[in-house]
Amino acid sequence: MRAGIAVVCGMAAAMMFNAGMMDGASMKAQEAAAPMAAPAATPKEVKVDLKSSTGADAGTVTFKTVKKGVKVTIHLQDMAFGPHGVHIHQNAVCDAPDFKTAGGHFNPDGKHHGYMNMTGHHNGDMPSNVMVGEDHKGEASFVLTSISLDRNATDSLMLNGGTSVVVHEHADDEKTDPAGNAGNRVACGVVKY
Ligand SMILES: [Cu+2]
Ligand SMILES: [Zn+2]
Numbered sequence: 001m002r003a004g005i006a007v008v009c010g011m012a013a014a015m016m017f018n019a020g021m022m023d024g025a026s027m028k029a030q031e032a033a034a035p036m037a038a039p040a041a042t043p044k045e046v047k048v049d050l051k052s053s054t055g056a057d058a059g060t061v062t063f064k065t066v067k068k069g070v071k072v073t074i075h076l077q078d079m080a081f082g083p084h085g086v087h088i089h090q091n092a093v094c095d096a097p098d099f100k101t102a103g104g105h106f107n108p109d110g111k112h113h114g115y116m117n118m119t120g121h122h123n124g125d126m127p128s129n130v131m132v133g134e135d136h137k138g139e140a141s142f143v144l145t146s147i148s149l150d151r152n153a154t155d156s157l158m159l160n161g162g163t164s165v166v167v168h169e170h171a172d173d174e175k176t177d178p179a180g181n182a183g184n185r186v187a188c189g190v191v192k193y
Contacts, residue, residue, distance in 0.1 A: 042150045046157070048165055048189035052078065053097035058187035059138075061086075061165045063157065069145040074130050076138040076167065076187075083131050084138065085172025085182030088124030088147065092162025094188035102164040102188055104178055108155050109146065114174040123147055123155050124163070125180075129171045149193075162192035 106124030
């Protein structure tokens with residue numbers, strides 16, 4: 001019964017509003033809305049600095065909106081030779097030295113880990129590892145379709161106030177839940193804009 005009454009009242013209010021009989025109420029609504037800051041625009045590009053467990057520069061990650069999604073460009077430095085798993089994690093926190101507070105993989109779609117997983121992948125997974133050479137540098141770029149820089153998107157990197165990028169010590173096998181057996185977290189950067 002309560003719901004029924006609420007619907008009737010709502011309809012009556014809507015009809016009155018349409019008829020221009022709600023001047024007082026609509027003015028109040030405008031006053032209430034006025035002090036609110038306009039929502040910040042979606043940035044064209046977001047750059048994240050990565051830091052190692054000891055606070056040293058470990059490279060950068062750049063997110064840029066492109067036609068097919070978001071282009072993620074990863075530059076690693078001072079990193080151990082070999083392949084490294086890199087993911088977007090769900091929390092906008094990078095507490096050294098273990099970066100555990102970054103949480104699990106960014107996963108608003110509620111899937112499982114890895115591009116080679118039939119029930120995958122997490123929104124924050126990368127399609128492959130980043131190879132670091134003998135010069136301890138690595139570079140890779142991917143276009144992800146499961147993330148967005150738009151704050152209002154359901155897969156926004158600003159969901160929950162931001163996210164983070166985590167680099168792991170080993171390769172990600174792209175299929176083992178929850179994180180691809182990639183080992184310890186060796187570098188991290190907060191994604192916030
Ligand atoms: Cu990770
Ligand atoms: Zn994952």
